[in-house]
Amino acid sequence: MSGGRLGRSPRVFGGGTPLVYAVALLVAVVTLAPVSFAVIGGLRSNAQLAESPAGLPDPVVTDNYRRVLTSQAFWQYALNSTVIAVITTALVVVLGLMAAYPLARYRFRWREPLYMTFVVGLLFPATVAIIPLFVLVTRDLHLGNSWWGVALPQAAFALPVTVVILRPFLMALPDELEEAALIDGASRIGFFWRIVVPLSRPGMVTVGVLAFVGSWNAYLLPLLLLQGDRKTLPLGVADFSTQYSSDTAGVFAFTTLAMIPALAFFLLLQGRIVSGLQGAVKG
Amino acid sequence: MGPALSLFLLFVVWPIIKAVQFSVYRWKGFGPLTDFVGWRNYDSVLHNEVFTGALLHNLAIVALSLLIQLPLGLAIALLLNRRMWGQGMLRTVIFVPYVLSEVIAGVVWFQLLQPQYGVVDALLAAVGLEGPEQGWLGTPEYALYTVFAVLTWKYLGLAVILFLAGLQGVPEELFEAAQLDGASWWQVQRRITIPLLGPTLRVWAFLSMIGSLQLFDMVWILTGGGPANATTTMATFLVTEGTKRQNYGIAAAASVVLFVVALVMALLYQALVLRRDVRDASVGAGR
Numbered sequence: 170m171s172g173g174r175l176g177r178s179p180r181v182f183g184g185g186t187p188l189v190y191a192v193a194l195l196v197a198v199v200t201l202a203p204v205s206f207a208v209i210g211g212l213r214s215n216a217q218l219a220e221s222p223a224g225l226p227d228p229v230v231t232d233n234y235r236r237v238l239t240s241q242a243f244w245q246y247a248l249n250s251t252v253i254a255v256i257t258t259a260l261v262v263v264l265g266l267m268a269a270y271p272l273a274r275y276r277f278r279w280r281e282p283l284y285m286t287f288v289v290g291l292l293f294p295a296t297v298a299i300i301p302l303f304v305l306v307t308r309d310l311h312l313g314n315s316w317w318g319v320a321l322p323q324a325a326f327a328l329p330v331t332v333v334i335l336r337p338f339l340m341a342l343p344d345e346l347e348e349a350a351l352i353d354g355a356s357r358i359g360f361f362w363r364i365v366v367p368l369s370r371p372g373m374v375t376v377g378v379l380a381f382v383g384s385w386n387a388y389l390l391p392l393l394l395l396q397g398d399r400k401t402l403p404l405g406v407a408d409f410s411t412q413y414s415s416d417t418a419g420v421f422a423f424t425t426l427a428m429i430p431a432l433a434f435f436l437l438l439q440g441r442i443v444s445g446l447q448g449a450v451k452g
Numbered sequence: 453m454g455p456a457l458s459l460f461l462l463f464v465v466w467p468i469i470k471a472v473q474f475s476v477y478r479w480k481g482f483g484p485l486t487d488f489v490g491w492r493n494y495d496s497v498l499h500n501e502v503f504t505g506a507l508l509h510n511l512a513i514v515a516l517s518l519l520i521q522l523p524l525g526l527a528i529a530l531l532l533n534r535r536m537w538g539q540g541m542l543r544t545v546i547f548v549p550y551v552l553s554e555v556i557a558g559v560v561w562f563q564l565l566q567p568q569y570g571v572v573d574a575l576l577a578a579v580g581l582e583g584p585e586q587g588w589l590g591t592p593e594y595a596l597y598t599v600f601a602v603l604t605w606k607y608l609g610l611a612v613i614l615f616l617a618g619l620q621g622v623p624e625e626l627f628e629a630a631q632l633d634g635a636s637w638w639q640v641q642r643r644i645t646i647p648l649l650g651p652t653l654r655v656w657a658f659l660s661m662i663g664s665l666q667l668f669d670m671v672w673i674l675t676g677g678g679p680a681n682a683t684t685t686m687a688t689f690l691v692t693e694g695t696k697r698q699n700y701g702i703a704a705a706a707s708v709v710l711f712v713v714a715l716v717m718a719l720l721y722q723a724l725v726l727r728r729d730v731r732d733a734s735v736g737a738g739r
Contacts, residue, residue, distance in 0.1 A: 189531050193538070196528055197545050200609065204548065206571050207560045222574035260459070268456035283457070290464055292718060294666045296687045297711045300694040300703045301470035302463065304481070325463030328456060386553030388669040389687075393695060403555035407673060410559040417563050428556050435551040439544060 204428070211422030218417050233422035243426065245398050246405035250430075253320050253391075253401060254384040260324035261380040262373050265331030270361060272332065273339035274347075284336070290329035295322065295390060303393045314399050319391050323384050331376040338372040339365065378438050385431055402427045468711075474704035481698050493705035503706060506677075506684040507713070509596055513664040513685075514717075516600050518657060524604070525611030526653070530641055532612070533619045543616070546609040554606065558673030561602045565589050565674075589675050592682035599674055599683050606670070607663075611656055618652030619645065654725050661721065665714045686710040 210218060211233050212226040237243050271277070272284050295302065302322055312318030342365065350360045366373075391401045400408070409423045475494065478487040497503050528546075532539060549557060564571045567587030576583055584591040588598040622645055630640045646653075668687035671677060677684035677692065686706060694703030 189534070189536060192528070192531050193536070193542055197542055199605070200546055200549060203557075203560050203564055203605070204552075206564060210563070219569055222569055222571045223578075264456035264459060268453055271453050283453075286465075287460065290460065292662075292715060293464060293468055293711070294662075294714075296666050296668060296690075297707045298464065298467035298471055299691065300700055300707065301467035301474060303694070304700075305463075305467055305470070321459065322463040325459045328460050328464075332456075382551065386555070388553065388555050388672070389691070392672075393691075403553050406559050407555050410562065410673075417566070417569070420559060420563055424556050424559050428552050431551050431553065431556075432548065435547070436544070439547075 207421045207428075208425050209421075210418060211425045213418055215416060215418045230418070233418045234426065236419065237423050237426050242398075242405060243423070246400055246402045246427075247430070249316065249395070249399055250385055250401040250403075252316050253323070254381050256316060256320035257323045257327070257384040258377050258381045260320065261327045261331050262377045264324065265328055265335055265376055266366070266369065266373060268328065269332045269335035269339055270365065273336045274342075284332070287329045287332045290326075291333065293326075295326045299389060299393065302390070306394060313394055314396055316399070318394050319387075319401075320384070322390060323387060324380070327376075327380045327383060330379065334376050335369065335372050338369050342368060374438075382431070382434070385434075402430075471704045471707050474700050475708050477701050479700045481700050489701065493701045494709070497702060497705045497709060502681050502684055503686070503689050503709075505681055506686050506689045507709075509683060510665050510667060510685050510713075512596065513600060513603070513667060514661050516597075517603075517660045517664055520600075521604055521608055521611055521660065522653065522657065525608055525615055525656075526646070526649075528608070529612050529615035529619060530645065533616060533645075543613065546612055548609070549606045550609045552606070554669035555673055557602065557606050558670050561605075562589070562674055565598065586679070590679055592680050595675055595679060595682045599671055602674065603667075603670055607660075611660075614652060614656055615649065618649045621652075622648045658718070658721055658726065661717060662714060665710065665717070686713075 206223070209226060212229050212231070213224075214230045214232075217224065217227065217230070268287070272280060272287075306318045306322065307313030310318070312321070346364060347360055350364055351357075355363065386403065387401070388403045388407075391404055395401065395404060406424055406427050410420050413419050473485070476488060476490055477485045478489045478493070479485055532542065565573075565588050567573060567583060567585065567590065570583075570587070572588065573583035584594060588594050626644050626648075627640060630644055635643070666687055667685045668691065671683050671685050671688050672691075675683045677688040687710065690703040690706040690710065693699045693706060
């Protein structure tokens with residue numbers, strides 16, 4: 170599959186030429202250099218960083234990382250990020266499937282207009298509604314500075330893309346499958362739980378991963394809604410960076426530790442994330 | 453259906469309707485909406501130099517993305533679309549910046565771009581160049597381009613991955629046929645690969661455009677819209693007006709303008725560019 174097509178005709182198009190490898194190396198270095206500076210910078214002292222910004226640790230300083238890892242705030246931020254992302258993901262997957270299923274498989278009068286409502290929702294970024302959203306969550310619902318206050322709107326704004334990805338998935342399930350299940354005595358609900366849910370797992374994983382990463386990295390909504398010990402990691406990182414902007418080594422250590430969960434998650438589910446994005450684009 | 457629809461109506465549709473409503477009132481966030489001002493908030497937003505500047509910055513980012521990220525991403529994807537050692541690893545590497553949040557990427561770059569003590573200036577000094585005295589982010593003439601460079605670092609990987617996926621949809625027989633006819637590598641790319649990649653490129657351009665119009669996180673972290681409003685975007689403008697100055701009416705008017713700009717561009721793009729793909733897809737259906 171991957172990129173071997175031209176390579177199969179080595180006579181004209183060749184495999185990797187030195188030029189190609191040089192470009193590839195350059196791309197890799199430019200991509201990874203900033204991240205590496207952060208990781209390595211966290212292992213140096215501020216004095217070392219001031220003396221030669223691009224140098225290597227000499228000696229290695231573990232104090233920066235230790236300070237972050239022993240600070241209560243860091244773990245509190247990580248906990249908040251995790252809880253909000255888990256609630257958001259669960260809401261998106263469960264409600265998204267419940268919405269996409271009738272839109273895909275039932276015939277009723279308002280089906281297409283309803284579907285179009287979600288599709289148009291794709292065009293509304295949270296940014297447009299951020300001020301009324303802030304008023305709604307804090308004043309009307311009294312959910313300001315709470316996990317649910319961030320997770321509910323995030324899930325709502327993730328629903329359109331979820332429905333758009335899941336509907337074709339569910340439409341593709343053959344009608345015969347449903348007929349067979351009904352003949353065998355399954356109810357419509359039984360068919361949904363025993364057949365539809367297991368069969369649409371790949372689609373659910375895709376939308377789940379997108380929702381989780383989106384929530385984990387979100388900034389604007391948490392910025393307006395969360396304070397104090399309810400802050401998420403991005404808010405914590407931004408705060409740390411402004412409060413201790415001269416403590417470059419500390420900032421590097423903090424950001425490095427904050428990026429580990431997202432990177433680990435990505436490496437574990439890489440294929441899912443990439444195919445999910447491609448699916449969303451081709452959608 | 454019910455719970456999903458309620459959630460959607462309450463947190464997406466309702467706030468958007470409220471944004472339109474807020475936009476025709478003068479409201480500081482206290483008490484009922486009583487001070488109806490009609491179009492006056494729109495008038496003041498559209499005549500506000502900071503906002504029109506912000507709109508221009510958004511449009512500049514849209515244009516720069518199309519002019520720089522698109523060719524760059526395409527070139528890298530074309531070069532990598534072959535059997536070569538380490539390709540899988542490179543795909544992983546190139547995607548790393550995309551997975552990081554804009555905040556984390558922004559904070560790291562903010563440190564790297566510090567004047568004099570930052571790594572960027574240190575590396576420049578090593579080859580005999582000198583960064584601007586106030587730093588790349590602190591000099592109005594460079595700040596927007598610097599923000600754009602960081603955005604390119606963060607989002608180029610997505611473009612490359614999507615383009616590579618699109619390239620896998622190009623039928624191999626075409627290459628073999630062209631090759632038998634004696635076409636060079638570049639001729640094959642220009643006459644076959646790039647045209648067939650058209651739908652992928654156009655969808656990427658659409659996503660990039662919408663993203664550029666909503667730009668907030670990276671700017672907020674790197675510059676906060678400064679120096680001297682050199683990097684404000686529509687989103688930073690409306691957040692500043694809303695949360696720092698409590699001008700909810702003005703902020704709402706700005707958000708409606710942001711939405712209308714995005715909608716008009718989306719519809720134009722749909723009509724002028726994406727329609728071709730729908731036509732092509734219906735012709736090529738069943739492939």
